[in-house]
Structures are given as structure tokens and as C-alpha cells.
């Protein structure tokens with residue numbers, strides 16, 4: 001259905017775009033410079049009678065161009081545009097251009113005559129339904145009808161603009177589709193017929209012959225109310241003037257000027273006139289432009305809609321179970337709407353299968369009983385305003401209906417985004433429902449993954465591995481398209497510094513977009529588990545700050561590389577740890593090699609006031625970073641730099657100790673909605689967060705959680 005309607009709607013939209021130019025190109029012709037409100041019928045007739053032998057008809061079109069059909073003094077019949085004040089011919093009639101003729105036919109009937117007209121009307125109605133259901137979907141995703149016009153969070157370009165344009169063009173599209181349906185119904189004579197007749201108002205009461213230009217009625221009616229005047233065909237008294245006005249038709253006696261009969265416009269006439277105007281934009285450049293933009297919007301909806309569907313299909317069509325549900329020991333259930341959560345669930349599924357585990361994977365809505373299941377892993381996203389995703393609506397109900405056969409250990413991973421007030425709310429609900437169920441036992445606390453962050457996910461994965469003592473790894477290419485693997489060349493390597501740290505400058509062979517804060521994933525030879533390093537982007541290259549661990553396979557491999565060496569890696573976007581756009585002030589906190597991504601953020605900074613806090617062992621530890629810091633301080637891209645050394649004196653000073661001294665600065669900073677980025681060891685992150693928590697509680701009387709919820713605290717710690 002989607003494809004067939006898309007084809008028809010595509011044709012209608014493209015031809016609609018062409019046709020929108022017709023009224024515009026007509027309107028810009030210079031034939032309507034006289035204000036018709038100032039000219040009466042009598043005036044125009046007077047001048048026409050002087051100029052021509054006979055007048056056949058006079059009409060005013062939608063562009064307010066006055067057209068006269070006359071017999072000229074040399075006996076020829078002619079039609080042209082006139083100046084209604086002087087009767088002069090001012091231009092030839094505009095012939096319909098071939099392109100508009102062609103587009104009109106295709107638009108109206110696809111060159112298929114009645115069948116085509118029917119199809120076009122039918123699909124016009126379809127588009128109306130699509131628009132209405134689209135709004136219902138927006139409401140569902142935004143968390144209710146009252147939120148349809150609230151701020152949209154930009155998750156994905158297609159999805160974002162689908163909603164933005166959806167809001168702007170909803171009303172014009174509804175108008176276009178409904179008027180389209182009306183016009184089709186009219187063509188098939190399905191609108192109520194106009195049976196009304198001329199009502200006789202007067203019969204001739206006087207024999208006095210007046211000059212046409214002396215008729216009171218013609219003196220009183222201005223041209224802006226007139227659509228057409230047909231002049232009497234002969235001098236027979238039974239031949240009248242037929243005057244079609246905007247709101248009625250009248251017959252006027254050709255000798256006395258009396259109104260003989262009139263016919264008021266019916267509702268059906270009015271409807272079809274308005275349908276024609278609203279559907280074609282005739283006579284209005286503004287409305288033609290609205291129609292034009294709406295056609296472009298429809299094209300965009302078709303393209304973005306298909307693109308989203310295909311992407312989702314690709315992500316969700318991948319559940320390939322090799323055993324039946326009742327044989328499985330591990331059950332993986334997914335709650336996902338746009339499909340990204342599937343990638344993670346599938347990666348875990350494959351990892352467990354490699355461990356020769358009996359695993360069954362399914363969507364949350366298919367929850368049922370599982371004869372041999374002892375472990376349940378749930379991965380679920382959250383939608384709307386903390387609601388279940390599309391394939392998980394029924395889960396909580398089904399959980400009550402199906403009593404598990406065995407006792408089951410479970411772990412829930414919530415996928416969500418801190419951009420939404422109800423971060424991972426549905427996962428929280430699932431966790432709570434399982435927790436109070438007597439047959440389910442939690443093996444791990446609820447884990448939340450922000451914006452599909454691989455780093456967040458790995459934290460859960462590491463705990464799962466430790467808990468089950470599994471030697472499993474995730475095939476990253478499942479999560480990050482393996483095509484993205486790229487060759488990387490070493491262009492610079494620093495000497496090994498005092499704490500076995502070093503800097504590595506790398507060049508990408510392919511032109512891949514990345515930012516400071518993104519991750520590079522490197523899998524050493526003969527190894528399966530990839531290692532992640534945070535990237536700094538300096539002079540378009542990658543700068544890594546690495547600590548060589550004594551038995552570290554990857555860090556040793558990287559340390560042994562020399563200039564010009566190549567190796568393979570993938571770049572992973574880590575949106576959660578990008579430098580905030582348009583920020584006035586930012587605080588960066590790091591220890592050890594955690595300073596890495598910050599070197600890139602600082603190097604690129606132009607307008608933001610950055611305060612950097614860094615903790616290391618000794619002054620010597622700073623040596624490899626110092627040139628970058630000094631340059632930035634001098635250039636002004638770094639505002640202040642505070643250090644903490646843990647092995648310089650007897651009293652150990654850590655970065656969190658220095659932060660404490662700046663408590664007032666930090667509290668003001670957070671209060672003003674600014675962002676803090678933290679990078680380095682997990683132990684440091686914990687201690688820093690304790691200090692920030694203290695500052696929030698003591699000086700701001702709130703919890704640090706509030707700032708985390710608002711995405712003011714971004715972390716990348718390992």
C-alpha cells in the first residue's frame with residue numbers, strides 16, 4: 001500500500017509543483033493594474049460600445065484580468081484583455097502553456113481518463129488519511145496530543161524534519177487532499193446537484209427604452225463583483241443580459257434594465273468554487289506558494305518516510321533463532337521502536353551462542369512462558385513521555401498472564417536519552433515489575449544506556465561477564481557497521497613519558513567525519529576484544545593519549561608502532577561526549593591520559609571560556625601535554641588551567657581536592673546551566689562526583705542528579 005500510494009502521490013506532488021507556477025506566472029502579467037472596485041459595469045460598457053461594433057461577453061478572471069469578446073468595427077470577432085476604463089485592448093489571451101497542459105492532465109487523470117480521475121481522487125483521500133495518522137503518530141511519540149507542538153529532540157535528521165515539516169504543512173496538506181477529493185467527486189457528479197432555478201422577480205412593467213449605460217443596476221455594480229456578463233444575442237425582448245456575480249446570477253432586461261430573475265449561489269457551488277481556488281491557488285500568488293511548498297514537503301515525507309522504514313527494517317529483521325523458545329536457557333527480549341536496540345541485543349545473542357549457550361531472542365510483546373529458561377536479559381528503549389516502544393506495549397500485561405515455570409534471573413538494560421525528562425522510564429518500570437515478581441531475581445541493578453552509547457553498554461557487559469565468568473566478547477561489527485573499518489597511518493609518536501604515557505598522532509586514510517570525544521576502536525592482532533580510546537581532533541588528525549600497561553596487548557601494540565605504520569580501526573561516534581555547541585563556559589576535568597580528548601576540544605575552541613582541571617602524579621607527568629596547554633593558554637582558547645599532583649609532596653593532592661577550592665565558582669557555573677565534562681579513570685569520576693554532589697547540596701540545595709538529568713555532566717571514564 002505504501003509503495004502504490006507513494007507512486008501516485010509522487011506523481012501528484014511533482015506535477016503539483018509544476019502547476020503551482022501557472023497561477024504565479026499568470027498573476028505577474030501586467031493586465032490588472034486598474035482597481036476593479038472603482039469601475040462600474042456601465043462605465044466599461046460605455047467605453048466598449050464606443051470602441052467596438054458589438055459586445056458578446058465580458059468576463060473577469062481569477063487574476064482580475066478583464067476579458068472582452070467583441071465584434072470589431074471591421075466585422076471580425078475577437079477576444080482579448082482590455083483596460084476596463086478605456087476599453088482599449090491591452091493584451092492577447094494567455095494560451096495555456098504545453099507544460100501546464102501536460103502537467104494538468106497527468107495530475108488530474110494520469111492520462112487514464114475516468115479511471116485515472118478515480119485513482120487520483122482515491123489516493124488524494126489516502127494522503128488525507130496518511131496526514132491524520134501521521135499526527136496521531138507524532139502525538140504518540142511526543143507523549144500525547146498536548147505535546148504535538150512541544151520541542152522535538154533531534155535524534156535523527158529524517159525523523160526530526162519529518163515531524164517539523166509535518167507540523168507546518170499539516171493544515172495545507174489536509175486542505176489540498178480534501179479539496180482534491182471534492183473536485184473528483186464533482187467530476188463524477190457525486191456532489192449534490194444544483195437543481196435551483198432562476199426565480200422570477202419582475203415582469204416587464206414599462207415600455208420605456210433606456211440606454212444600457214443608463215441602467216441603474218449596471219451603474220451600481222462594480223467590476224470586482226462580476227464574473228461574467230453575457231450580452232443579449234438579438235434585439236428580441238426575450239433575450240436578456242445574463243450577469244454572473246460572485247454570489248448570484250441575474251437576468252437583466254435589455255431595454256428597461258429591470259432584474260427579471262435571479263438565482264442565488266448554492267452551498268455546493270460555493271464549495272466547488274472554494275475547492276478550485278484552494279486546490280489550484282488560482283488568483284493568489286501567496287496561496288500558490290503555500291501549495292508549492294506543500295508539494296515539496298510531500299516529496300520530502302515520501303523520501304524520508306521510506307528511508308526511515310528501510311533503516312528500521314534493516315535493523316529489526318535480524319532475529320534468527322536456531323532453537324525453539326522452550327529449549328532455551330537464556331531468553332533475550334527487546335523493546336525497540338526505531339531498531340537501534342536490536343543491534344546490541346543481537347550482539348549479546350551471538351556472543352552467548354558462541355559460548356554454546358542455548359539462547360532464544362524475541363521482542364518484548366511476544367513474551368510468553370519458556371520451559372527451560374533460567375535467565376532473562378531485557379533490552380528496552382523508552383518512547384513518548386516515558387512510554388513503552390511500539391513492540392513492548394503488551395509486555396507488562398503479558399508478564400502478569402504467564403507464570404514462569406522456573407525461577408528466573410534477570411537483568412534489564414534501558415536504552416534512552418537524557419534529553420528526555422523521563423530517562424529510561426519504561427526500563428525502570430520493567431525492572432520494578434520483575435523485581436516485585438516472586439519468580440524473578442535481579443542479578444544486576446538496572447543499567448541505563450544514554451543515546452546508544454557503546455561505552456555505557458560496555459559497563460553493563462563487563463559486569464555480566466564477570467558475574468557469569470564468561471569469556472565472551474561482543475562482535476563490534478554487529479553494532480557498528482564493519483564497512484566503517486578504516487586504515488590509519490601513524491604520523492607522529494611521542495617518547496614514553498615518566499608514567500609510561502605517550503601521544504600518538506594518526507591520519508585517516510579515508511575521509512571520515514569525527515570529533516573530539518568520539519572513540520577509536522582498535523582490535524589487536526589475534527585478539528577478539530576491541531579496545532576503545534577517546535579521540536582528540538587536532539589539525540584534522542587524531543591525537544590519542546595512551547598509557548602503556550605492562551601486560552597491555554593493545555597499548556603495547558600501539559607503543560611499538562612507528563611513523564608511517566598502518567593499522568585498521570573503526571571510528572565510533574560518541575555524541576554524549578562532544579563539546580557543547582554554543583556554550584559560553586565549560587569546565588573540563590581529567591586525570592592522567594583522560595586529558596586526551598580535551599586537547600582537541602581546546603585546540604578547536606574559539607569563543608568558549610574553558611577551565612581545565614587536571615590531576616597527575618608529578619609535574620613531569622604533564623610534560624607531553626604541556627606544549628598543547630601552553631599554546632592554548634597563549635592563544636586564549638584555554639582560559640585557566642589548574643593542576644593537582646599526587647606525588648609531588650607528602651600530602652597527596654587529587655583533582656577533586658582542587659575542585660573543592662573552587663566550590664563557589666562551580667556552583668554558580670552549574671546554576672547557570674553550564675556543562676562539565678569529565679574524562680579519565682572511574683575512580684576519579686567517583687571522587688569528583690562526590691565533590692560535585694557536596695557542592696550541589698551545600699550551595700545549591702539540590703542534588704547532582706538534577707544536573708545529570710539536564711545533561712550538564714558528561715562523562716567518559718574507564
Ligand SMILES: Cc1cc2nc3c(=O)[nH]c(=O)nc-3n(C[C@H](O)[C@H](O)[C@H](O)COP(=O)(O)O)c2cc1C
Pocket residue numbers: 141142155335336337338339340341342381382383384385386387389415416417418420421422423424425451452
Ligand atoms: C519521540 C521520541 C521520544 C523519546 N522519549 C524518550 C523518553 O521519554 N525517555 C528516554 O529515556 N528516551 C526517550 N527517547 C529516546 C529513545 O529511547 C532512544 O533513542 C533509544 O535508544 C531508541 O532505541 P530504538 O532505536 O531501539 O527504538 C525518545 C526518542 C524519540 C524519538
